[in-house]
Amino acid sequence: MRQPKIIVVGGGLAGLMATIRVAEAGIPVDLFSIVPVKRSHSVCAQGGINAAKNQKGEGDTVDKHFDDTIYGGDFLANQPLVKRMCEAAPGIIDLLDRMGVMFNRTPEGLLDYRRFGGTLYHRTAFAGATTGQQLLYALDEQVRRHEAEGKVKKFEGATFLSAVIDGGGVCRGICAMDLRTMEVKTFTADAVIFATGGNGAIFGRSTNSVVCTGSAQAALFQQGVDYANGEFIQVHPTAIPGEDKLRLMSESARGEGGRVWVPRNPAEKRPPKSIPEAERFYFLEEWYPKYGNLVPRDIATRAIHRIVYQEKLGIDGQPAVYLDVTHIPRETLDRKLEGILEIYEKFLGVDPRVEPMKVFPAMHYTMGGIWVNGEDQASNVPGIYAAGECEYQYHGANRLGANSLVSCIFGGGIAGRAAVKYAKNLENSAESTPAAVFDGERKRQEEKNHKLINQDGSENPITIWRELGQVMTEHVTVTRINKDLEMTDGKIRALQERYKKINLSDRTKWSNQTLNFARELENMLVLARVITLGALARNESRGAHYKPDYPDRDDANWLKTTRAKWVNNDIQLTYEPVDISLIKPRPRRYDAAK
Amino acid sequence: MSSTATRPDTSYLLRKLHSFTGILPVGAFLAEHFWSNSAALVSAEKYNTVSQELQTIPFRLIVEWAAIFLPMLFHGGYGIYIWLRGKSNVSAYPWVGNWLYVTQRYTGLIAFAYIGWHLYTERWLTHGRSTYANVAADMRNPWYLTFFVVGVLASSFHLGAGIWNFLCKWGLAATVKAQQAAGRLGALVGVAFSVVGILIIISFRYDWHPFSVYLPSK
Amino acid sequence: MAETKQVIVKVKRQAGPKEAARWEEFSLKWRPSMNVIICLRDIAENPVTRDGKKTTPVTYDSNCLEEICGSCAMLINGKARMACSALVDQLEQPIRIEPMSKFPLVRDLAVDRQFMFESLKRVKAWIPIDGTYNLGEGPRVSPEVQEKGYPLSNCITCGNCLEVCPQVNEHNQFVGAAIISQVRLFNMHPTGAMNKSERIAAIIGPGGIQECANAQNCVHACPKGIPLTESIAEVNRDAWKQALLSWLVG
Numbered sequence A: 001m002r003q004p005k006i007i008v009v010g011g012g013l014a015g016l017m018a019t020i021r022v023a024e025a026g027i028p029v030d031l032f033s034i035v036p037v038k039r040s041h042s043v044c045a046q047g048g049i050n051a052a053k054n055q056k057g058e059g060d061t062v063d064k065h066f067d068d069t070i071y072g073g074d075f076l077a078n079q080p081l082v083k084r085m086c087e088a089a090p091g092i093i094d095l096l097d098r099m100g101v102m103f104n105r106t107p108e109g110l111l112d113y114r115r116f117g118g119t120l121y122h123r124t125a126f127a128g129a130t131t132g133q134q135l136l137y138a139l140d141e142q143v144r145r146h147e148a149e150g151k152v153k154k155f156e157g158a159t160f161l162s163a164v165i166d167g168g169g170v171c172r173g174i175c176a177m178d179l180r181t182m183e184v185k186t187f188t189a190d191a192v193i194f195a196t197g198g199n200g201a202i203f204g205r206s207t208n209s210v211v212c213t214g215s216a217q218a219a220l221f222q223q224g225v226d227y228a229n230g231e232f233i234q235v236h237p238t239a240i241p242g243e244d245k246l247r248l249m250s251e252s253a254r255g256e257g258g259r260v261w262v263p264r265n266p267a268e269k270r271p272p273k274s275i276p277e278a279e280r281f282y283f284l285e286e287w288y289p290k291y292g293n294l295v296p297r298d299i300a301t302r303a304i305h306r307i308v309y310q311e312k313l314g315i316d317g318q319p320a321v322y323l324d325v326t327h328i329p330r331e332t333l334d335r336k337l338e339g340i341l342e343i344y345e346k347f348l349g350v351d352p353r354v355e356p357m358k359v360f361p362a363m364h365y366t367m368g369g370i371w372v373n374g375e376d377q378a379s380n381v382p383g384i385y386a387a388g389e390c391e392y393q394y395h396g397a398n399r400l401g402a403n404s405l406v407s408c409i410f411g412g413g414i415a416g417r418a419a420v421k422y423a424k425n426l427e428n429s430a431e432s433t434p435a436a437v438f439d440g441e442r443k444r445q446e447e448k449n450h451k452l453i454n455q456d457g458s459e460n461p462i463t464i465w466r467e468l469g470q471v472m473t474e475h476v477t478v479t480r481i482n483k484d485l486e487m488t489d490g491k492i493r494a495l496q497e498r499y500k501k502i503n504l505s506d507r508t509k510w511s512n513q514t515l516n517f518a519r520e521l522e523n524m525l526v527l528a529r530v531i532t533l534g535a536l537a538r539n540e541s542r543g544a545h546y547k548p549d550y551p552d553r554d555d556a557n558w559l560k561t562t563r564a565k566w567v568n569n570d571i572q573l574t575y576e577p578v579d580i581s582l583i584k585p586r587p588r589r590y591d592a593a594k
Numbered sequence B: 001m002s003s004t005a006t007r008p009d010t011s012y013l014l015r016k017l018h019s020f021t022g023i024l025p026v027g028a029f030l031a032e033h034f035w036s037n038s039a040a041l042v043s044a045e046k047y048n049t050v051s052q053e054l055q056t057i058p059f060r061l062i063v064e065w066a067a068i069f070l071p072m073l074f075h076g077g078y079g080i081y082i083w084l085r086g087k088s089n090v091s092a093y094p095w096v097g098n099w100l101y102v103t104q105r106y107t108g109l110i111a112f113a114y115i116g117w118h119l120y121t122e123r124w125l126t127h128g129r130s131t132y133a134n135v136a137a138d139m140r141n142p143w144y145l146t147f148f149v150v151g152v153l154a155s156s157f158h159l160g161a162g163i164w165n166f167l168c169k170w171g172l173a174a175t176v177k178a179q180q181a182a183g184r185l186g187a188l189v190g191v192a193f194s195v196v197g198i199l200i201i202i203s204f205r206y207d208w209h210p211f212s213v214y215l216p217s218k
Numbered sequence C: 001m002a003e004t005k006q007v008i009v010k011v012k013r014q015a016g017p018k019e020a021a022r023w024e025e026f027s028l029k030w031r032p033s034m035n036v037i038i039c040l041r042d043i044a045e046n047p048v049t050r051d052g053k054k055t056t057p058v059t060y061d062s063n064c065l066e067e068i069c070g071s072c073a074m075l076i077n078g079k080a081r082m083a084c085s086a087l088v089d090q091l092e093q094p095i096r097i098e099p100m101s102k103f104p105l106v107r108d109l110a111v112d113r114q115f116m117f118e119s120l121k122r123v124k125a126w127i128p129i130d131g132t133y134n135l136g137e138g139p140r141v142s143p144e145v146q147e148k149g150y151p152l153s154n155c156i157t158c159g160n161c162l163e164v165c166p167q168v169n170e171h172n173q174f175v176g177a178a179i180i181s182q183v184r185l186f187n188m189h190p191t192g193a194m195n196k197s198e199r200i201a202a203i204i205g206p207g208g209i210q211e212c213a214n215a216q217n218c219v220h221a222c223p224k225g226i227p228l229t230e231s232i233a234e235v236n237r238d239a240w241k242q243a244l245l246s247w248l249v250g
């Protein structure tokens, strides 16, 4: 029998899980990643991974996890696959456990679970304060094992530029650039799985890693792969402000009892520790007595924005509130939160065990992404699959904390299996594709590089990127106003014009990061417009998408998925119904029982 | 797993042998040598008796070569080989362990040179019948004396640091605490050997026999 | 009016593995909580040296910017450390930035650390599970083992421990402290322990644990505070026992 071949682009949790599944099926995998896969963004996840194991005897069930996810996502997620994910979650934890993840343990030697935002149950398994790192390493190790056995070939330090799509609209491989030699090459595959992560870089500074640009998704979009729910971007309520990055202060700080407050007196000048209890405003606890500090992210974010911008109660008049863990015993902090507290101490030089931290919301997670079907992670282009943060499937309008890692592994696993099945049943294998299809795509990409390297212009790509980030953060994150969104779209289009005149300050042909960044920037600009236009069109408030002019959820008109298409070199928004066959939508409120 | 697949690399065996010979027999010999020489602290006669005792053991040549010279040649020779394959960076990273690493090498070399010369003068030139008088005469040469002092200190340091190394590198002291304790033990040995060694040198140089009080009064 | 504070940065530039190296000096605008990555980004936005010469942006590796991905290790003022956590205010100026010296140079500050990933392969740094299908829970692990193993599994493969080790150099293939520590981690796990002897066999092969000379620099240089010297000692103990046994039993 003919041996099919599969490519995986992206080596975060989703990509690695997909790789393992394909390798297990005995099919060779080429794994592409910009950074060595062990350095993928997934290592940043701190808090944990959800599964309804009911290990604490609280009566937690898969159905409750499912309900929390759908409810937390404000009913925008297609329900059947989310249900399957929640059902699979306990098995995923078992698998990770078998792979040797150093999860925290109970005295009995079982996994320990903690409580996270958006739920009332201890449902989150965790490994210290670096759960994502630990999970990624476990998968990375398994992939390395398959690599040692010759089943996986890694192309690390290579970036995906475009898919190779034949005349019949079927994906036959990819075109990639080696980031050292800057050589552009095509690679044949019967199916390609994308797991390229989120797109924080579009917002300039975020909690994401440097390579999270969304460039791959945007490139695919411009080749006819639909992009869904782009307007849904999660802003994390508690990040440490920084020049280069907004470093996350994980929800687990609140999960372990951390309290958010501001001084009641806006003119307060005393150091935080000497402000008496009565003069502190624990606004989350006061406004949302049931969930308190553990309300979902969108609620917490808007509450902090309200405190700072409307109530004018930000610390010292600055955009910041206190996240206080100083009342928790040091021993507990060191055991359960050491890693994340260290980050604060390292980057700000202040010990959060002694002094309350200053935090503020930051762009954090991309709910939207490559459109995939509700079955097996297949996109609308045959042969292209997507999994992980780069697709849109599981989190609806807002992701619950600790639900992403599980969705990455679940989605990656299904995508791997589905790609194998597809590749095996393919009538005309990719190898039969005429060489001209590959040559054509390669030449198209080479020409782009050639033009960028040789053109003379006046614009600096980093400057354009900074401006993009500023306008996106200001108008397309927490609060969205239509006229600002229109202005933002205009600004992005102006940036696209300026992009045409960029001048690379590096024109060499070896390890030229400027060239690669310029290519990513072009794609980011396109995706920025998808996000902005999606937000502009959606005249309601749902999950993370909040419009003060349309403060309520509008199921009659907007209980639908945004599906952006690339038509005649422009963005076209279409809509499709959400599968709500399992749980009937109800209002989402966290100030009372649901 | 069958153990056939687990054959260690030759370099592993040689390194372990090097490490082991540092303690046994080379380190043990150093200890024995300091011990027997400290007879000088009692009296010249006692020293001569003890040396004669040692100089007249059966199979002397075989014992000397098998238990002392060859192991020492191996430890020294392979030690130089190890040295050449390392690349010290103590100026960039001046941490204690790194200093010990460098000093271990230089003191080893000094010890090697010193022991070679010491053997040549006290063993070879005297045809293996060195006496108190021979040694005492050598000590009156200031160059000899200096070399004696430097050699004794270098060997003592090398053994002290070596014991610490040995305990760490065989996993006998694994935890940070245990390694600190091993360090203290090594330091103790180094200091003790230095003190005893210097006392012996003083004894030869100045005809000083503090323990002669132990002798039955004549 | 207070004049704007400047940060003086010297970067060792090298266009490729075979090109000649040279130093370039930059003067940047100081900002609060500035780190070395911010300096490099500022240079990229305006690649002009202190004496007004146009140059290219500096090539370097980075990703997470929070010291968890291991990308950005380099020599800063002569010491191996992570650029993203190197705060300008805590560094003596001019800040000297160089690539790591123990790994093949790619360009400027970027080096190739593939050797470490290959070494992980050699020592079988993984738990050999039967498959990813549902096989129930993993083995129970006591909190004690978890508390020992977790810090070890924090290794970000940055290579700092190799960079500072006097025994890692062109004369030998020493795998370095990080890899030895991984051997300990996997041997500690109840399932991993089943392949303990294979990992030990690998670590007493060429370039193995025997090359360690106990300078203990690694443990000082590790950004993750991993107890590397303890790991090396523990693995050493298992290693000689196994070597002795294989020699006695054949």
Ligand SMILES: Cc1cc2nc3c(=O)[nH]c(=O)nc-3n(C[C@H](O)[C@H](O)[C@H](O)COP(=O)(O)OP(=O)(O)OC[C@H]3O[C@@H](n4cnc5c(N)ncnc54)[C@H](O)[C@@H]3O)c2cc1C
Binding pocket: A009, A010, A011, A012, A013, A014, A015, A032, A033, A034, A035, A036, A037, A040, A041, A042, A043, A044, A045, A046, A047, A048, A049, A050, A131, A132, A158, A159, A160, A161, A195, A196, A197, A198, A207, A208, A209, A211, A212, A215, A216, A248, A364, A365, A387, A388, A389, A390, A401, A402, A403, A404, A405, A406, A408
């Ligand atoms: C600070 C932080 C904390 C978080 N904490 C949690 C948590 O506690 N619980 C939870 O569930 N979730 C958490 N998340 C979310 C979660 O970490 C991510 O959603 C998840 O790790 C994404 O994994 P992924 O596999 O989709 O992509 P990533 O891990 O982002 O990997 C993307 C991969 O794609 C590659 N790639 C990208 N573009 C290209 C290209 N053009 N060519 C080739 N390769 C490419 C990259 O090199 C990388 O290997 C957190 C996120 C952040 C930012």
Ligand code: HEM
Binding pocket: B018, B019, B020, B021, B022, B023, B026, B027, B028, B030, B075, B076, B077, B079, B080, B082, B083, B104, B105, B108, B109, B111, B112, B113, B155, B158, B159, B161, B162, B163, B165, B166, B169, C212, C213, C214
């Ligand atoms: C007085 C005689 C000597 C004694 C008692 C002695 C003892 C020791 C001991 C106990 C060790 C520690 C073993 C270990 O590292 O595990 C050691 C290490 C060492 N010795 Fe010696 N040694 C002597 C002479 C020499 C000589 C002549 C040299 C040659 C230069 C030498 C070079 C070394 C080196 C390089 C090491 C370190 C090995 C390593 O780091 O792996 N030694 N020695």
Ligand code: SF4
Binding pocket: C154, C155, C156, C157, C158, C159, C160, C161, C162, C177, C178, C181, C221, C222, C223, C224, C225, C226, C228
């Ligand atoms: S052990 Fe520490 S220094 Fe060595 S690679 Fe790992 S994290 Fe870096």
Ligand code: FES
Binding pocket: C061, C062, C063, C064, C065, C066, C067, C068, C069, C070, C071, C072, C073, C082, C083, C084, C085
């Ligand atoms: S960028 Fe990840 S460790 Fe510095």
